[in-house]
Amino acid sequence: MSAILPPSERLWYRHPIDRVEATWIALALLWCLVMFAMMVGWHVWGKQNLSTETYRTDPSQFMAKAQDMVDRYTVRTETDEKIPVVAPPAGSDVYLIARLWSFWPILELEKGKTYRLHVTAMDYNHGLSIQPININIQMVPGFEHVITVTPNQAGEYSVSFTAIDDGDGTGQQLTAQLTVPIHVRNLNRSPLIPPFTNVIISRGETREVTIPVHDPDGDPLVLRAESGLPGRPLPSFVTFVDAGNGQAVFQLAPGSGDRGNHSIALFTTDDGYGYVVMPLARDR
DSSP, X not given: OOSSSOOSSSOGGGSOOOHHHHHHHXXXXXXXXXXXXXXXXXXXXXXXXXXXXXXXXXXXXXXXXHHHHHHHHEEEEETTTTEEEEOOOTTOEEEEEEETTEEEOEEEEETTOXXXXXXXXXXXXXXXXXXXXXXXXXXXXXXXXXXXXXXXXXXXXXXXXXEEOOGGGSSOOOEEEEEEEEEEEOOOOOXXXXXXXXEEEOTTOOEEEEEEOBOTTOOOOEEEEEESSTTOOOOTTEEEEEOSTTEEEEEEOOOTTOOEEEEEEEEEESSSEEEEEEEEEEOO
């Protein structure tokens, strides 16, 4: 008997199996069981799998919830179509609608915060793809997918929607694709003022001291200087300039009568808060 010619006996399966053949059959069966177990385990523990909830939904009710979110949390509009940009609070339910030639609204989420993202299609099947992390969901009219998301990196991301028709009896399906941005905002962090050592300056001497202030989020900063003694003005020989771009400039020109130790407090604000005390002393 060969692999090409038919077996000489019709009841070939009654022949004893060779040890080599039995070994390969056992290995193949074992590998199938391993792959099956990996498929189940990958769904449970694999981070690329979405643990989504799926429910039947009524399009009008879903639209009403999305409209309520837009009415409450719209911060601006973008694109020529004036699509609202929505910045919902952390932990809230966020709604995203897919429909032919229109996907609504644009979401602005906060880094490190968790949201429940509800998505559905209003007309045809749409494919939702969140890039660059390559999350893909098939959106079907009448069904609502709920995804728990926690953005872990600030920036602008895109959601690509693909609409596919049924071919209308032609046997050839047509597709259309539209990309909608999702903004992820950073948590606001306090500006940073570097530590600064004492400045010793003599009477009649002039000096300019610049302190660079940094904001981790790149927000514009407002700087101000006050006396380190509550209720007292800046020393008369000190001129403070907020030079912009986080540059605090102190111009020092002590004269007679300015001998002693002086302290200046430098403040910087965006919607965080930073503080440092810069001691200034003039020698004898």
